[in-house]
Amino acid sequence: MPTQSRQVRFRRPSADRAAHDRGGTSRRVNALGRTTAVLAGAMALAGAAGGVGLVGGGIDFGDFTTQIMDRIPWHSGVLAGSALLVTVTVPMSAVVAAALRRSRRQGILAVAAGLALVAWILVELAFIRTYSWMQPFCTVYGAVLAALGWCQHRAER
Numbered sequence: 001m002p003t004q005s006r007q008v009r010f011r012r013p014s015a016d017r018a019a020h021d022r023g024g025t026s027r028r029v030n031a032l033g034r035t036t037a038v039l040a041g042a043m044a045l046a047g048a049a050g051g052v053g054l055v056g057g058g059i060d061f062g063d064f065t066t067q068i069m070d071r072i073p074w075h076s077g078v079l080a081g082s083a084l085l086v087t088v089t090v091p092m093s094a095v096v097a098a099a100l101r102r103s104r105r106q107g108i109l110a111v112a113a114g115l116a117l118v119a120w121i122l123v124e125l126a127f128i129r130t131y132s133w134m135q136p137f138c139t140v141y142g143a144v145l146a147a148l149g150w151c152q153h154r155a156e157r
Contacts, residue, residue: 032152036148054080092117
């Protein structure tokens with residue numbers, strides 16, 4: 001019996017297939033992916049700094065320190081910092097990790113991370129009842145990240 005040589009064809013990963021798309025979709029997806037990764041990375045760093053500062057006691061709220069700490073459950077900066085790390089830093093870091101892996105889930109992860117940031121700000125306002133310029137900034141930041149993630153998710157379909 002003669003031995004037949006068999007050609008093996010490898011499928012290109014989805015990122016390569018998108019790169020060969022003639023419609024220009026791949027460039028838009030790549031630009032959205034990079035933008036969401038940079039925005040998520042910046043917020044992950046800010047969230048990590050805030051979380052570590054709260055856990056370590058390195059953040060001072062000025063004249064409002066006593067009022068704010070009294071309104072945090074169990075008057076615990078460790079609890080507040082840990083919640084910040086879990087709610088903001090972890091999802092934002094997941095978006096960056098997905099971008100580095102070129103995962104198709106990056107867009108939907110960006111939506112979830114952006115909405116988690118908005119939810120964090122709303123819960124923060126409900127608990128501490130003290131207002132800062134950072135709260136509207138972070139709310140808009142989260143909404144923009146979620147919108148970019150949604151556009152990226154839709155473009156990758």
